[in-house]
Amino acid sequence: xxxxxxxxxxxxxxxxxxxxxxxxxxxxxxxxxxxxxxxxxxxxxxxxxxxxxxxxxxxxxxxxxxxxxxxxxxxxxxxxxxxxxxxxxxxxxxxxxxxxxxxxxxxxxxxxxxxxxxxxxxxxxxxxxxxxxxxxxxxxxxxxxxxxxxxxxxxxxxxxxxxxxxxxxxxxxxxxxxxxxxxxxxxxxxxxxxxxxxxxxxxxxxxxxxxxxxxxxxxxxxxxxxxxxxxxxxxxxxxxxxxxxxxxxxxxxxxxxxxxxxxxxxxxxxxxxxxxxxxxxxxxxxxxxxxxxxxxxxxxxxxxxxxxxxxxxxxxxxxxxxxxxxxxxxxxxxxxxxxxxxxxxxxxxxxxxxxxxxxxxxxxxxxxxxxxxxxxxxxxxxxxxxxxxxxxxxxxxxxxxxxxxxxxxxxxxxxxxxxxxxxxxxxxxxxxxx
Numbered sequence: 364x365x366x367x368x369x370x371x372x373x374x375x376x377x378x379x380x381x382x383x384x385x386x387x388x389x390x391x392x393x394x395x396x397x398x399x400x401x402x403x404x405x406x407x408x409x410x411x412x413x414x415x416x417x418x419x420x421x422x423x424x425x426x427x428x429x430x431x432x433x434x435x436x437x438x439x440x441x442x443x444x445x446x447x448x449x450x451x452x453x454x455x456x457x458x459x460x461x462x463x464x465x466x467x468x469x470x471x472x473x474x475x476x477x478x479x480x481x482x483x484x485x486x487x488x489x490x491x492x493x494x495x496x497x498x499x500x501x502x503x504x505x506x507x508x509x510x511x512x513x514x515x516x517x518x519x520x521x522x523x524x525x526x527x528x529x530x531x532x533x534x535x536x537x538x539x540x541x542x543x544x545x546x547x548x549x550x551x552x553x554x555x556x557x558x559x560x561x562x563x564x565x566x567x568x569x570x571x572x573x574x575x576x577x578x579x580x581x582x583x584x585x586x587x588x589x590x591x592x593x594x595x596x597x598x599x600x601x602x603x604x605x606x607x608x609x610x611x612x613x614x615x616x617x618x619x620x621x622x623x624x625x626x627x628x629x630x631x632x633x634x635x636x637x638x639x640x641x642x643x644x645x646x647x648x649x650x651x652x653x654x655x656x657x658x659x660x661x662x663x664x665x666x667x668x669x670x671x672x673x674x675x676x677x678x679x680x681x682x683x684x685x686x687x688x689x690x691x692x693x694x695x696x697x698x699x700x701x702x703x704x705x706x707x708x709x710x711x712x713x714x715x716x717x718x719x720x721x722x723x724x725x726x727x728x729x730x731x732x733x734x735x736x737x738x739x740x741x742x743x744x745x746x747x748x749x750x751x752x753x754x755x756x757x758x759x760x761x762x763x764x765x766x767x768x769x770x771x772x773x774x775x776x777x778x779x780x781x782x783x784x785x786x787x788x789x790x791x792x793x794x795x796x797x
Contacts, residue, residue: 381527409441417715429697459693464686477513495502505680516703518680523643524539524666525662542671546610572603645735685699712731716732718739725739
């Protein structure tokens with residue numbers, strides 16, 4: 364998903380398969396534990412990476428430190444396939460006897476898992492944990508539902524603007540400083556080099572489009588009492604939709620080819636030398652390095668509307684949570700801290716490229732690997748997150764936003780009509796989840 368070891372980005376892969384399953388799986392019951400054992404075996408489910416050995420080594424070190432602190436406690440770690448994890452986690456929520464004590468999960472799944480009654484509220488322990496004060500606010504938001512904390516962030520993923528330095532030099536261009544310049548630069552490049560997309564964009568690339576909406580002052584949804592109300596059809600959001608969809612057409616990225624493209628396809632186009640720019644993640648770095656553009660590109664934060672501003676980026680990533688059914692709550696929280704603490708996140712960055720969620724650990728990572736600086740700058744400028752509602756799963760799985768973008772770029776609907784339709788679908792999903 365998002366990192367060198369993954370083939371797809373956590374947020375999109377995590378969201379789609381898991382959230383589809385969440386929408387159609389049977390309901391869960393309240394399976395809260397009645398005891399808190401201070402010894403015995405704790406079971407942990409973590410996601411299996413394409414190249415899992417480096418992750419295993421980091422986890423083994425964290426487990427060893429935990430077992431040394433807690434004599435009489437043992438840990439069994441199982442690495443589960445990402446593509447089947449949704450069914451297994453849902454089944455675990457329904458059957459505490461088969462459930463692990465801790466799970467790794469995609470951060471867009473938090474609200475759904477809380478509604479299912481699967482995750483334990485660890486707000487008190489999190490507040491007392493000294494290291495937690497250095498977790499960046501957006502990452503903390505990804506484990507928070509209605510003011511309560513349901514886990515600890517493991518890593519974060521964010522996107523920025525990759526561009527071809529050789530093409531820009533050849534055409535006498537500079538990296539765009541505003542979104543208007545981004546659009547005009549893309550079209551200049553395609554005009555001069557018609558074999559290239561000025562910027563590769565995708566109608567199904569939701570997380571690449573969100574920064575345009577946010578940069579124009581729009582929101583996906585706003586809090587309305589105990590639920591959310593769609594804001595995708597506000598005037599500000601429509602300006603962002605208009606800006607993003609203006610990149611589809613024969614003067615940059617033809618709708619016939621680009622309307623169906625997702626994030627992976629746009630990064631592939633850039634890495635293979637078919638595009639001069641792309642909105643890619645820190646997790647896209649390895650794929651780009653393995654492509655034909657190696658040595659001929661640079662990365663800057665995606666610009667906002669005004670010169671010098673940075674467009675808010677979507678903060679994806681994974682978390683680790685304690686199951687409500689765990690009979691080892693105290694030990695499980697301590698193990699969670701070992702797995703997601705500063706030392707482990709620093710090692711995960713070194714081993715896998717996973718971007719830390721602690722601001723100080725991330726700063727040290729940037730000193731080690733300068734390529735992450737634009738992504739860290741993007742996070743520092745104020746990354747954003749999806750609505751913390753179980754309804755987001757249905758919205759994502761139903762492709763509400765990709766459908767909206769595709770309707771606009773295909774000419775089937777104008778921005779007002781497409782965004783109104785999307786808002787109705789979003790509101791229905793929020794209402795059904797409340």
